[in-house]
Amino acid sequence: MMLQNMRDKAQSWVAKVIVGVIVLVFAMTGWESISRFTSNDQKAAEVNGTVISTAEFEQAVSLQRRQLTQQLQQLGEQFDPDMIDERLLRESVLEGLIQRAVLLEGAQDANLRISEQMVDHMLLNTPDFQTNGQFDANRFDVVIRNMGMSSRMAFRDLVRQELMLAQLRNAYQATSFATPAERQMLARLENQSRDFAVIELDTDAASVEVSDAEVEQYYNDNQADFLTEEQVVLETLTLSRSDFFEGAEVDEAALESLYQREVGNLTEQRRASHILFEVSDDEAAVLEEAAAVKARLDAGEDFAALAKEVSDDPGTSNNGGDMGYVEHGSFDPAFDDALFALEENQVSEPVRSRFGVHLVKLTDLQSPEVPSLESMRPTLEQELKAEQVERRFVEASRELANLAYESEDLAEPARILNVEVETHGPLERSGGEGLTANPRIMAAAFAEDVLVDRRNSQLIELDADTVAVVRVKEHLKPEQRPLDEVRAEIADLLQFRKASELAAERAEQWVTQLEQGELDTQALAAELGNEWQVHEAISRSDRDVTQALLRNVFTMSKPGSTPEYAHFRQPDGSQWIVELRGVSIPEEALAEADSPMYGDYIAGQTGEQDFAGVQQQLQDQADIERF
Secondary structure, rough: HHHHHHHHHHHHOOOOHHHHHHHHHHHHHHHHHHOOOOOOOOOEEOOOOOEEHHHHHHHHHHHHHHHHHHHHHHHHHHOOOHHHHHHHHHHHHHHHHHHHHHHHHHHHHOOOOOOHHHHHHHOOOHHHEEEOOOOHHHHHHHHHHHOOOHHHHHHHHHHHHHHHHHHHHHHHOOOOOOOHHHHHHHHHHHOOOEEEEEEOOOOHHHHHHHHOHHHHHHHHHHHHHOOOOOOOEEEEEEHHHHOOOOOOOOOOHHHOOOOOOOHHHHHHHHHHEEEEEOOOOOHHHHHHHHHHHHHHHHHHOOOHHHHHHHHOOOOOOOHHOEEEEOOOOOOOOOHHHHHHOOOOOOOOEEEEEEEEEEEEEEEEEOOOOOOOOHHHHHHHHHHHHHHHHHHHHHHHHHHHHHHHHHOOOOOOHHHHHOOOOOEEEEEOOOOOHHHHHHHHHHHHOOOOHHHHHOOOOOEEEEEEEEEEEEEEEEOOOOOOOOHHHHHHHHHHHHHHHHHHHHHHHHEEEHHHHHHHHOOOOOHHHHHHHHOOOOEEEEOOOOOOOOOHHHHHOOOOOOOOOOOEEEEEEOOOOOOOEEEEEEOOOHHHHHOOOHHHHHHHHHHHHHHHHHHHHHHHHHHHHHHHEOO
């Protein structure tokens, strides 16, 4: 586990993906998400006179929200838009923008400089700006235009800023180092193993009583924890591509035209053999040689035998000159014209192509089997209907989007498009079944403009064949649940807490008695009616021991002449009582301390800590105002 982290740290380089990240971010959001324009917009924050506008801030929040939503959607059915805490999201984004402004000013104050050659090198070697491995100025312009950049210079300035930030970070991270003592200490810790025994103390919920007064007191102190879930009743309009097939009609003339195109694409295939004579300086001599071979063929000699004897094509000569089945246009025009003018088993006169001189023989002819119109009718009708449906679906989707935007509810769009309004709910943010199981529907339903302003949503693309619009018909805000409804729930919670606390108190008492010699391990096992589980030579990365237990065991002090004892809480409230018997470090651990991996890991950690300290100092010294 730690070694894997060391490998990851050792291979990291803070600046190697700068331009790629810029392209990805701005292709999604545009230049405004990180720019520093002076404007009269309302301020989100100000850092040493540098304004972070609300427009810039909202753009960055939108980007971060979309990224989080995409990550949550990968959870599938577990996706819940409510997982995104809007307040924490906005705070985090604003702090990130402030931090960037502070670092940029710190880099400038440190007189860091980025040359034009460095910027050129980064741009020329960025794959997003390349075609066939070479920098493409036209592609560069298209990419930055899609990012919302106003000019090449604006993008160069952005790259220069990012390189400057990387230079500032690298000044600390790339210059840190590890001392021999630090490497040895890390090697000893990483390779350490421990011998210990553990026994479990279960909770005893049955021995714990919870009074009505305690339940009522907890309810009164924590009423915010006992609210009903926020719910909505939704109305939806859905358009599905399949709904348009029923009304699609096929014109017979269009069907006939498509049929003719399809059968026109069917081409006959001809099997060819050839004898090739390569042309050197004396073309006339080659033509004379080809004519002589043609005469031998006309006299009755076997074509395959002559191909093996005289053909200069090593790929076909041993196979009688056979080239397989070909279609018109497969070869040199002169060769094609000669082949497709032959009758079956006929041999052409000498033919000159760019490859040389050929004698061509047609050995087989396969005419295409032309299917009848009726046999192809179902397929052709489906293709023509699909074309109509595609146009109608796109037009109807565009019309639905416009009507939803212009209408106060969904009644008028439903009437014009002749579709039904469906009602769903009440539903929580996690959604329901069918259409409302789709996270995009629920995310739209709980968006501020739909939930609070009661507007129709924008068009939601559920998949390639389905779009929808959603409207909140009723918003059921959280309400206080009565005490009688949650009494049993609170009693169970308090009983669990009391039982866990009681187990911890008993474990603490027994650990004290074990440490003072007032109790031995066998007596404790008898008291608990349980057995000690012994583990020997267990390393930090051992997978046979519960990880929560293992982490706690490795926090215990090294035992001296007597074992060390401790107790730790399990997730279910029960307790582990641990006897640490010994700590071992293999002799080869110190030899491994010279491995570059240990030095790289320590240097990386130290560099990050140094940079974090500088970053905090710059922020502490900055004049920051949040609005």
